[in-house]
Amino acid sequence: MxxxxxxxxxxxxxxxxxxxxxxxxxxxxxxxxxxxxxxxGDRIHAAALRAPWEFGDLSRWRGQPGRAAPAVADLEILTDGLARDPYWSPETPPDVVVLLGQARAAVRARLGISGGASPAVVVAALTQAAEMLESGRALLAAPALERPGFGLPGLGTLERLSTLPALRETEAAANAAAAEIGRRAGGDG
Known part of the structure; x- marks a missing residue:
């Protein structure tokens, strides 16, 4: 035994x-x-906690496309996740979803990404480009951004990632997402 x-x-x-x-x-x-x-560790939760710093003011990443790309990926993750994820979406207030959608639309317009592009494709492209840039393989970053829904050549998207301005839409969405996660963590509502 x-x-x-x-x-x-x-x-x-x-x-x-x-x-x-x-x-x-x-x-x-x-x-x-x-x-x-x-x-x-839920990516939606993590992205919401980072939101004010990562994409609240995208101009902070001026000249750093390898840092701007993950910030925009976080915006994509939050927008899609808080609206559709079965865990997060039922309790997410509609105004937070609307603010995130407006922020994503504004950033996609700046980057030449179609409004109908798949969030998964956008996140994968941005993540891969950031990994290439941050690991010293910059020549492979542009091709990573040549995916369905991306309207510019990869170099054009990289240039725009390097020059993103501060947008009121991203600031409002980042603060709303972080506040929503904080509300849930505190047990309010």
């Missing part, structure tokens, strides 16, 4: 590995929003 007990102590952790991989964002990670992984 002790032998079986000892064997189960060895086997049970092995059975838990796929669950841990999913939580860490492995290939089997939970995919709730348009095809991008949520994984360990």
């Amino acid at each position: 002790q032998r079986r007990h000892a064997l189960s102590l060895l086997v049970l952790p092995l059975l838990a590995l796929p669950l841990l991989a999913a939580c860490a964002g492995g290939e089997d990670a939970d995919r709730r929003i348009g095809g991008y992984a949520v994984g360990f």
Whole structure:
């Protein structure tokens, strides 16, 4: 009997590995929003907490497209997630969703991205471009931005990422998203 007990102590952790991989964002990670992984630590929650700094004032990333791209990706994640994610959307006030939608529309217009572009495609393109830029492979960043829904050549999108202005729409949306996450964390409402 002790032998079986000892064997189960060895086997049970092995059975838990796929669950841990999913939580860490492995290939089997939970995919709730348009095809991008949520994984360990909800990306919507994290993006909302970062929102005022990341995309509240996009002009802070002037000359840094590798930093502007993830900020715009956070805006995409929040806009799509708070409107459609089954966990977040039922309790998200409509005014927060509207503010995020207006901010996304303003930023997409500045970057030449179609209003109908898939959020998953936009997030993937921006994330890949940022990774290329931040890892010293800048020549691969422009091709990463040549996806369906992107109306400019990759270099044009990179240039616009480098020169994004402060937009009242992004400031209002970032503050509203962060306040909503704070409200939920505090148990208000």
